[in-house]
Amino acid sequence: MGDWTTTADGRKGRRPRALSPLREHVRDTFWFAPTAAMLLVLVVWAAAAEADARIVEALRESGDYESLKELLKFADDARVVVTTVSSAMMTFIGVVFSISLVALQMASGQFSPRVVRIFVRSRISKATFAVFLATFVLSLLVLTGFDGERDPRLVVSVPLVQSLLTLLMVGLSLLLFVMYVNAMLRLMRVGHVIDRITREAFRVIARTTAPASGRDPAPDAGPVALGPVTAQVIHHGRAGVLRDVHVSRLVRAARRQGVVLRLIPRIGDFVVPGTPVLAVHGGATPAPRRLRGTVSVGVERTFHQDLSFGLRQLSDIALRALSAAVNDPTTAVQALDRIVQFLAAVAGRPLDTSLHRDRRGEMRLVQPVPGWTELVDLAFTEIRGCAVGTPQVTRRMTAGLDDLLRITPAGRRAPLVRHRELLAQAVERAVPEAADRAFALTPDRQGIG
Incomplete structure (x- = not known):
């Protein structure tokens, strides 16, 4: 029998096939x-x-x-x-x-x-x-x-x-x-590129997060209690970006050893030789041959297990559109549409950690993922700094923040409120006329029609 995990819709399903990382790496080659x-x-x-x-x-x-x-x-x-x-x-x-x-x-x-x-x-x-x-x-x-x-x-x-x-x-x-x-x-066409990025990002959401269940922590429930660290696995490969990990093999190695493995860096972090990549809780380190090839390092980030990479690309497109060389606020609004869609999709899901269980339902691998505050900061911080002089973008951002405040659980509204206040303060400093400031902060899902 294979290992099991909780799917994005809350049902119990088979863990991805053993060749899943290899398949994704092949897709990234031409x-x-x-x-x-x-x-x-x-x-x-x-x-x-x-x-x-x-x-x-x-x-x-x-x-x-x-x-x-x-x-x-x-x-x-x-x-x-x-x-x-x-x-x-x-x-x-x-x-x-x-x-x-x-x-x-x-x-x-x-x-x-x-x-x-x-x-x-x-x-x-x-x-x-x-x-x-x-x-x-x-x-x-x-x-x-x-x-x-x-x-x-x-x-x-x-x-x-x-x-x-x-x-x-x-x-x-x-x-x-x-x-x-x-x-x-x-x-x-930028609309199709943004849609393609969004669809890839939603596949990552389905693979790495799930609605809160009885065994897994609810949103913002805090770190998982794992006990003391008994050993660490050091990275001896080349320096680079942590692209993904072989979840199935790590779960099997932890099950055979009777331990819980915790990935220390997040997917997308830059790792160098000599730094720890896995912490072992509850026993000795699994045999090196069982861990060989379970951590993949490359020159750039990939979508496979990187929850925030989609937001990073959408934010980059918006920033490029708002630059003086391009000056295309409509494209920035299109990117903001999808950013709000992404945040709405993860607003009620458990973040910070992704838990992987074996076929008996015992937790074997803990994988860190970005938290809600980090995702909100990634989505709005840089765009807000470049958008203060563009009312089309500030109006769309205000509408997006208001929409997210309506659907987000009460415990997660603080970063949204903070960004809305920072946006208002930035517009107040940059726009001298009161009428223009009021216009720039009027919620509008289309920006300016």
Whole structure:
């Protein structure tokens, strides 16, 4: 039996599969899908070549040389088509690569460098490159299968199935090209980028937090009582950002040892060699081989288990939009819409820690996550500092804070009240006219219409 955890809707469900972190790391790379497609096309081509050889062999054994002559005529026409395809696919690949570079440059310059990973993780981009490269490789392999022998009695193979497969791949490439251009045009629009970030952030909310249950602490219930620290696990790998941890393996290691493990740094923290990453409560440290590969460190943050990374990206987009170089307050309002949506989703959920239990329901891993105050500060502090001279943004922020005050539990309203007061004070200092100050602080969910 596998380990169990509490899902975002409060139900008991199976813990993510053991390869979950690896799957996410593969999605953050661009080389895997094209490489896998080219290896797969080698297998498909070998099967198609075998099928062609058996077709020719069957016709020769039956003495149907007329059909073989027709196949040889087909081969002459197919050679021209496949040769054209092999040369045209490289041009297609160049066009797709150029579109991708333009999209990446635009996203990095206008939105935020951190949103580039959306394009890297785009399934349609990977599928398009993979199919284009596979079609190019297949066309080259098919060209090697054409036999120069013209005598039907001596011909060994005619690439009939291979040629038809190449034409099928060309059709698939054209379809994917249209879908790819449509997807890139959508991702060049800030509204779709913000929506994509929000959807990723909500997946993280579902994985890392859950509504308060009978066993888990209610919102703001304080730290979990774990007892004294009996040992620590030191990080010996490279320095970098803590991207994620292998939850399933850590839970199994803690269960076998009869201890509780607590992750010391938060996901997204920068760790250096020699610093402790895991605290052990209630016993000795699990065997090093059971902990090997359970902590992943990289050069940048990822969405996989990082609860605040979505807010960080939304805040960056808003800050870039409010800069003097861009001066696009409407984009900042769009980002604030999603920031309020994110905070509303976590307002009633237990934060500060994420608890992972084994199949018997015993707590085995405690993972720190940002608290409510930290999320609110991340959402509004920097934007408030840049928005005081833009009434469209201050009006939207005021409306968002008011909406959150209505739906947030009483114990969590203090940081929202603080930010509303700081916003009013900042506007009062920056705007000299009383009428303008009153206008800038009037709640408006659209900013200024």
